[in-house]
Amino acid sequence: MSADEPIIGIDLGTTFSLVAYADERGPHVLRDENGDARVPSVLAVLPGTPGAPPTLTIGWPARDHAVENVKTTVYSVKRLIGKGLADLEAELPFLNYTVAGGPRDTVQIDIDGRRYSPEEISSAILRKLRERAEQQLGGPVRKAVITVPAYFDDAQRQATRTAGEAAGLEVLRIVNEPTAATLAYGIGAKIADQPENNTGGISLPIPTCPTASSDASTADHTQTVVVYDLGGGTFDVSVLRIENGVFQVLSTAGDTRLGGDDFDRTLITLVTREVQEQFDVGITAPATRQALRTLAEAIKIRLSEQNSAQIELSLGDDRVYRRTITRADYEELTSPLVERTLELCTRALRDADLGSNDIQQVILVGGSTRMPLVRQRVEQYFGRPPYTALNPDEVVALGAAIQASILAGQQPDMLLLDVTPLSLGIETMGGAMGKLILRNTTIPCRATEMFTTFVDGQTAIKLNVLQGERELARDCRPLGEFELRGIPPMPAGMPKVEVEFLLDANGILNVSAVEQRSGTQASIQIVPSHGLTKDEVARITRESVEHAQEDIAAHRRIDLVNQVEFDIHKTQQMLAKVGAELNADERARIERDIVVLRELAQREQNLDRLQEALTAFGHSTLRLAELGIRGALADQTDKNATEER
Ligand code: ADP
Ligand code: MG
Numbered sequence: 044m045s046a047d048e049p050i051i052g053i054d055l056g057t058t059f060s061l062v063a064y065a066d067e068r069g070p071h072v073l074r075d076e077n078g079d080a081r082v083p084s085v086l087a088v089l090p091g092t093p094g095a096p097p098t099l100t101i102g103w104p105a106r107d108h109a110v111e112n113v114k115t116t117v118y119s120v121k122r123l124i125g126k127g128l129a130d131l132e133a134e135l136p137f138l139n140y141t142v143a144g145g146p147r148d149t150v151q152i153d154i155d156g157r158r159y160s161p162e163e164i165s166s167a168i169l170r171k172l173r174e175r176a177e178q179q180l181g182g183p184v185r186k187a188v189i190t191v192p193a194y195f196d197d198a199q200r201q202a203t204r205t206a207g208e209a210a211g212l213e214v215l216r217i218v219n220e221p222t223a224a225t226l227a228y229g230i231g232a233k234i235a236d237q238p239e240n241n242t243g244g245i246s247l248p249i250p251t252c253p254t255a256s257s258d259a260s261t262a263d264h265t266q267t268v269v270v271y272d273l274g275g276g277t278f279d280v281s282v283l284r285i286e287n288g289v290f291q292v293l294s295t296a297g298d299t300r301l302g303g304d305d306f307d308r309t310l311i312t313l314v315t316r317e318v319q320e321q322f323d324v325g326i327t328a329p330a331t332r333q334a335l336r337t338l339a340e341a342i343k344i345r346l347s348e349q350n351s352a353q354i355e356l357s358l359g360d361d362r363v364y365r366r367t368i369t370r371a372d373y374e375e376l377t378s379p380l381v382e383r384t385l386e387l388c389t390r391a392l393r394d395a396d397l398g399s400n401d402i403q404q405v406i407l408v409g410g411s412t413r414m415p416l417v418r419q420r421v422e423q424y425f426g427r428p429p430y431t432a433l434n435p436d437e438v439v440a441l442g443a444a445i446q447a448s449i450l451a452g453q454q455p456d457m458l459l460l461d462v463t464p465l466s467l468g469i470e471t472m473g474g475a476m477g478k479l480i481l482r483n484t485t486i487p488c489r490a491t492e493m494f495t496t497f498v499d500g501q502t503a504i505k506l507n508v509l510q511g512e513r514e515l516a517r518d519c520r521p522l523g524e525f526e527l528r529g530i531p532p533m534p535a536g537m538p539k540v541e542v543e544f545l546l547d548a549n550g551i552l553n554v555s556a557v558e559q560r561s562g563t564q565a566s567i568q569i570v571p572s573h574g575l576t577k578d579e580v581a582r583i584t585r586e587s588v589e590h591a592q593e594d595i596a597a598h599r600r601i602d603l604v605n606q607v608e609f610d611i612h613k614t615q616q617m618l619a620k621v622g623a624e625l626n627a628d629e630r631a632r633i634e635r636d637i638v639v640l641r642e643l644a645q646r647e648q649n650l651d652r653l654q655e656a657l658t659a660f661g662h663s664t665l666r667l668a669e670l671g672i673r674g675a676l677a678d679q680t681d682k683n684a685t686e687e688r
Pocket of ligand 2: 056409
């Protein structure tokens with residue numbers, strides 16, 4: 044076996060499973076041909092041709108036919124694994140397939156008279172994930188890290204391990220899901236596997252950093268983290284302490300019957316009741332019920348993005364139920380579910396003997412944490428914005444892959460630094476890179492800058508977050524973009540947009556933009572080190588030195604061209620307003636100057652000459668500017684007079 048045989052990370056979930064792998068760029072999930080990383084944790088037994096054994100299907104095909112094959116489709120087997128019949132009394136009424144007692148206090152699933160152990164079914168799912176990994180990594184895959192919930196007992200962990208081995212995988216480690224999520228955010232990864240090698244925190248200082256030396260954050264690196272995991276059918280909250288790379292689960296709480304399905308159910312109940320009221324019929328046909336279930340989930344997901352959605356359900360005989368539902372309506376329906384998760388957070392904190400103030404970070408896991416109400420309430424509860432930068436469906440698998448790469452001895456390549464290795468900024472007008480945080484700044488750190496609009500009446504600003512050392516946006520690495528919408532229409536230059544970059548101790552970047560006159564705001568969270576290698580940092584730094592001169596010129600040119608556009612725009616406004624007070628010659632001259640300057644800005648390569656032309660334009664429009672200011676003052680006096688009246 045070669046030393047660099049890949050080790051994969053697997054999130055073996057109740058409803059979905061994923062496989063991920065970490066190469067020198069860091070972890071990434073392995074997707075199917077449609078770009079989907081999730082494999083439904085569902086197995087269907089399809090009757091074979093007479094005489095032949097039944098065939099097993101896994102994943103989407105199995106899930107898509109679940110309604111037709113109620114008795115032969117097995118889902119949620121994670122709820123059964125490693126458990127005895129006696130433990131499962133509460134579960135059984137929810138399962139459509141037949142569960143029977145097996146040997147040595149285990150359970151088995153009976154499908155058409157053949158019996159399957161939960162391990163066998165999990166192993167079929169794991170084999171599917173292993174095959175995906177082999178296809179994409181282009182070689183045999185025999186080693187894996189598999190995650191399980193923090194509350195899994197020894198029997199459940201052992202059974203998961205057995206399932207892995209049956210799938211031809213050597214299970215190097217069983218990792219707690221919240222631990223994996225934490226690792227995915229770069230917390231505790233550096234020395235997670237070698238506490239004995241601990242040289243003090245998750246730092247890997249860059250020697251050239253002059254300001255980082257006195258930073259205290261490397262000395263004592265204990266963090267207490269809450270992982271809030273709201274999935275399809277379950278809710279888990281865990282409190283972890285990470286000290287010098289060693290993870291300790293302080294407490295867990297949860298509800299194995301609280302998840303996205305319950306949010307869907309509130310909509311199903313609402314529609315069922317209103318259909319009864321309006322049409323005096325119940326929704327009983329299985330096809331209609333299935334359609335309603337699918338619809339409810341789709342509406343829920345749409346309301347995570349939009350403020351309202353249309354519900355339309357065909358009831359047969361040309362009867363159609365229609366209604367609009369707003370996000371506010373939906374949040375009113377579902378807020379008791381969210382409050383219930385917070386009560387469980389309270390319990391977990393109490394069991395850990397902590398208050399919400401003792402928590403340094405909150406990490407959101409599970410597809411249902413995309414709901415704005417969940418994010419909002421969690422933020423209020425813990426008094427800090429939770430970590431959301433990574434896809435909540437993928438974060439556990441990503442962390443499993445990081446654990447795998449640590450076991451493979453690859454972690455020295457990971458970028459977990461106590462200084463930011465590259466500058467961070469945003470794209471400014473004309474395609475320049477406006478740096479807010481310079482490279483080698485000690486983290487945590489914060490920077491703000493004011494921006495404004497360039498067009499009159501502009502109501503939205505797009506913010507493109509960049510990483511790199513070059514002066515032009517197109518030569519930097521795009522990290523993510525977001526839009527600040529709803530700025531009230533104002534003249535160009537009037538809005539005051541404060542952009543804040545906050546890079547926390549774990550290297551997670553929060554970028555927010557606030558328009559200060561109206562208070563509108565927007566934000567994004569990013570993991571800047573994602574997909575970045577040390578080699579790349581070195582290359583980017585080297586290239587910035589090589590291109591320094593041309594870059595500075597390019598940046599200066601953009602600034603000059605912006606200034607030209609801005610001055611021309613202001614001049615034209617003033618011509619329109621007070622131009623009549625100039626004589627015709629003077630007006631014609633200014634109009635000619637505008638054309639000449641604009642053309643010069645397009646083609647002039649000598650920037651000093653362009654600067655001179657801009658200065659000269661300023662002189663030649665001085666009288667107009669004075670008239671404009673006087674006009675504006677007069678307007679103001681009139682306005683004040685009107686207001687006083
Ligand atoms: P599990 O860990 O239980 O296997 P996941 O973490 O994959 O489950 O979460 C699945 C749940 O997330 C489903 O109930 C799904 O409807 C919900 N979900 C996915 N995307 C969104 C979204 N954008 N808004 C609200 N719920 C979502
Ligand atoms: Mg999950």
